[in-house]
Amino acid sequence: MVSPIRDIKQLELLKMYLREKSKRDNLMFMVGISSALRISDILKLKVKDIWDGKMPKDFIYLHEEKTGKYKRFPITDNLEKAIIDYMKEYNPKQESYLFFSRNGNGNKPISRQQAAYILSSAADFVGIKEPISTHSMRKTWGYWAYKRGHSLALIMEALNHSSIGMTKKYLGITQEDLDGVYREMNL
Template sequence: MNVVNPIRCKKQLEAVKGYLRGKNKRDYLLFMVGITSALRISDILSLKVNHVWDGKKPAEFIELNEKKTGKYKRFPVTPNLKKAIKEYMAEYDGCPDDYLFVSRVGKNKPISRQYAVMMLNQACDMVGVEESFGTHGMRKTWGYWAFKSGISLDYISIALNHRSIAETKRYLGLLQEDLDNIYLQVNL
């Protein structure tokens, strides 16, 4: 299994958003859900339209039971995510019980994990993201930017359903970054 990384540069993060937004609203929404929710790809792909849209406007919260842990998860729909949902729904012509990220292949099936990986890698390549990125990179991106925004690792660890803060630090690549900064600070 390849190790993936978060997108650590805001300009690159915005560039990926812009690229996907201009290319395909469904793929843009998938990326937005991924970077604003800390969900795993299996949970993102299982979302139905009625998870995010009440028939007239975006939902205030998204609620589900995580596939991997079975734990209940609820998170608010951020203003940026609301915009992405509105843009997608303006072009949507399916049913509320359909998968949100419906594939063009088959009847009411979500896109595949493989398609999601390929789509994300293509977007990252197009905007110059050099580090390895994949579907799990969206979850890591959320955690990384939550930390950079000053959110306590305690809360980030809870949101990611990690057992410890040390696990969260490793997961986000913060241990190596912290060690690098220590060497730079000592500067003998």
């Protein structure tokens, strides 16, 4: 079972490493931790989904592959910076896949396996000990939404889960998280 990235310093190190290593890989990670999307939906994105030809769009719209549900999410400031860096580096055509395979001239995305390898290698490089894969991006979004005080009901909705119980299990809430609640309450 893969984990969310619970340590904010490790999260920032991973972002910094990916930003320096590859603008494509960095953008993939930024979309993942900014959207709560599954990797199958991330890899289907095309340039036209995030870029209007001159600047980043305000929102990304799609239908999730697994659920068939419509999803819209805003492009955050950090995600916008990653998009601009990506566009400056690659200047791709509007119809190209964002996360293009270097073998396909923008006509096909990288594989799920390649995306998993990119993330797990980067996590190893920055010293993250927990198992990290593509699903960690989605779990990281949920975990940090929870840590920042957003309701489990909203997080459940964003993740398209069918119950709050499923969302709690998915977030991997630890005893340390619960201890923090008790300490913070300090009534």
